[in-house]
Amino acid sequence: MYYPYFLAYMISGFVISLIVLIWALRNGQFKDQQRARFLPLEEGLETEPAKVSKIGKIEAYALIVLASLGLFGTAATLIFSLLKGG
Secondary structure, eight states: OOHHHHHHHHHHHHHHHHHHHHHHHHTTTTOOHHHHTTGGGOOOOOOOOOOOOHHHHHHHHHHHHHHHHHHHHHHHHHHHHHHHHO
Protein backbone atom coordinates (compact mmCIF):
# COMPACT_ATOMS: atom_id res chain seq x y z
CA MET A 1 0.00 0.00 0.00
CA TYR A 2 1.08 3.57 -0.56
CA TYR A 3 -0.55 4.92 2.61
CA PRO A 4 2.71 5.23 4.61
CA TYR A 5 4.26 7.36 1.86
CA PHE A 6 1.17 9.54 1.65
CA LEU A 7 0.99 9.98 5.42
CA ALA A 8 4.70 10.82 5.64
CA TYR A 9 4.25 13.35 2.85
CA MET A 10 1.24 14.98 4.51
CA ILE A 11 2.87 15.10 7.95
CA SER A 12 6.10 16.57 6.61
CA GLY A 13 4.15 19.22 4.68
CA PHE A 14 2.18 20.13 7.79
CA VAL A 15 5.34 20.40 9.91
CA ILE A 16 7.08 22.57 7.31
CA SER A 17 4.01 24.81 7.08
CA LEU A 18 3.97 25.26 10.85
CA ILE A 19 7.67 26.10 10.90
CA VAL A 20 7.23 28.74 8.19
CA LEU A 21 4.19 30.22 9.96
CA ILE A 22 6.06 30.48 13.26
CA TRP A 23 9.02 32.09 11.48
CA ALA A 24 6.71 34.64 9.83
CA LEU A 25 5.03 35.49 13.13
CA ARG A 26 8.37 35.99 14.91
CA ASN A 27 9.75 38.21 12.13
CA GLY A 28 6.70 40.46 12.09
CA GLN A 29 5.40 39.55 8.64
CA PHE A 30 1.80 40.19 9.73
CA LYS A 31 2.34 43.52 11.49
CA ASP A 32 0.56 46.69 10.49
CA GLN A 33 -2.18 45.14 8.37
CA GLN A 34 -4.19 48.38 8.37
CA ARG A 35 -1.42 50.24 6.52
CA ALA A 36 -0.80 47.43 4.05
CA ARG A 37 -4.17 47.71 2.35
CA PHE A 38 -3.54 51.35 1.38
CA LEU A 39 -0.07 50.82 -0.10
CA PRO A 40 -1.28 50.30 -3.70
CA LEU A 41 -3.08 53.66 -3.56
CA GLU A 42 0.00 55.65 -2.57
CA GLU A 43 2.12 57.29 -5.23
CA GLY A 44 5.80 57.99 -5.13
CA LEU A 45 6.93 54.89 -3.31
CA GLU A 46 9.98 54.70 -5.55
CA THR A 47 12.66 53.92 -3.01
CA GLU A 48 16.06 52.41 -3.32
CA PRO A 49 16.11 48.68 -2.80
CA ALA A 50 17.46 47.75 0.59
CA LYS A 51 20.70 45.87 0.78
CA VAL A 52 20.23 42.26 1.70
CA SER A 53 22.01 41.20 4.84
CA LYS A 54 23.83 37.92 5.24
CA ILE A 55 20.97 36.54 7.34
CA GLY A 56 18.51 37.54 4.61
CA LYS A 57 20.53 35.63 2.04
CA ILE A 58 20.65 32.58 4.31
CA GLU A 59 16.87 32.75 4.78
CA ALA A 60 16.37 32.98 1.02
CA TYR A 61 18.58 29.97 0.41
CA ALA A 62 16.79 28.05 3.16
CA LEU A 63 13.45 28.84 1.52
CA ILE A 64 14.73 27.58 -1.82
CA VAL A 65 15.98 24.39 -0.17
CA LEU A 66 12.62 23.85 1.57
CA ALA A 67 10.73 24.40 -1.68
CA SER A 68 13.04 21.96 -3.48
CA LEU A 69 12.57 19.37 -0.75
CA GLY A 70 8.81 19.80 -1.01
CA LEU A 71 8.89 19.25 -4.76
CA PHE A 72 11.17 16.26 -4.33
CA GLY A 73 8.83 14.82 -1.68
CA THR A 74 5.86 15.27 -3.99
CA ALA A 75 7.64 13.55 -6.87
CA ALA A 76 8.87 10.71 -4.63
CA THR A 77 5.39 10.14 -3.20
CA LEU A 78 3.81 10.03 -6.62
CA ILE A 79 6.45 7.69 -8.03
CA PHE A 80 6.27 5.30 -5.05
CA SER A 81 2.48 5.25 -5.07
CA LEU A 82 2.36 4.57 -8.79
CA LEU A 83 4.96 1.81 -8.58
CA LYS A 84 3.41 0.12 -5.54
CA GLY A 85 -0.22 0.61 -6.62
CA GLY A 86 0.21 -0.52 -10.21
